[in-house]
Amino acid sequence: xxxxxxxxxxxxxxxxxxxxxxxxxxxxxxxxxxxxxxxxxxxxxxxxxxxxxxxxxxxxxxxxxxxxxxxxxxxxxxxxxxxxxxxxxxxxxxxxxxxxxxxxxxxxxxxxxxxxxxxxxxxxxxxxxxxxxxxxxxxxxxxxxxxx
Numbered sequence: 001x002x003x004x005x006x007x008x009x010x011x012x013x014x015x016x017x018x019x020x021x022x023x024x025x026x027x028x029x030x031x032x033x034x035x036x037x038x039x040x041x042x043x044x045x046x047x048x049x050x051x052x053x054x055x056x057x058x059x060x061x062x063x064x065x066x067x068x069x070x071x072x073x074x075x076x077x078x079x080x081x082x083x084x085x086x087x088x089x090x091x092x093x094x095x096x097x098x099x100x101x102x103x104x105x106x107x108x109x110x111x112x113x114x115x116x117x118x119x120x121x122x123x124x125x126x127x128x129x130x131x132x133x134x135x136x137x138x139x140x141x142x143x144x145x146x147x148x
Contacts, residue, residue: 001114001139001147002068002103010063012095012123019090022052025059042090052088057131062098062120070116074143078115078136085130094122094130101134111141 019039026036034041035051042050088094102117120133139147 001105001144002100002116005065005067005100006103007100008065008067009099010065010097012097013061013063015060015094015096015122017052017056017088017090017092017094019050021059022050022056022090025056026053029053029055047087047089050090052090054082054084056088057082057094057096057120057122057133060094060096060120060122062096065098065100068100070137071143071147074140074146076138076140078138080133080135082131082133085128088122088130093125095125095127096120096122108141112144113141114139114144 023032023037026032031053035045036053037050039050042048097120099119099121100116101119102115104115105112106115107113116137116139118135118137120135122130122132124130
């Protein structure tokens with residue numbers, strides 16, 4: 001289904017790690033650790049500022065990959081991993097893009113299922129990679145049928 005877009009990337013999109021967004025996110029995930037939410041505490045750490053939680057990049061915009069048209073519902077979140085070169089700092093700008101890495105199909109009990117692998121990357125202003133995230137989206141037989 002997605003063979004023609006494997007390897008394609010979106011354009012880089014500028015995101016800001018805002019204090020308000022980090023506090024809101026940390027509270028929403030139930031982890032209001034002072035390193036995320038307390039400005040005075042952040043100044044006492046080795047980073048001298050507050051950090052964003054590890055899954056915070058989920059809130060970023062990554063642009064659109066031409067030809068990647070996924071339905072708004074019915075997809076299954078299969079797996080997601082993050083790799084960091086360093087923590088994200090409150091106040092910094094992060095330039096993000098999305099790449100379609102792979103697509104495979106397997107026969108399941110209820111028909112063919114697709115496994116779409118997407119890699120999200122965040123870079124600093126100089127283009128150095130700060131993090132990458134690999135996620136697998138499972139497209140079941142019903143969703144495949146609706147997309148056809």
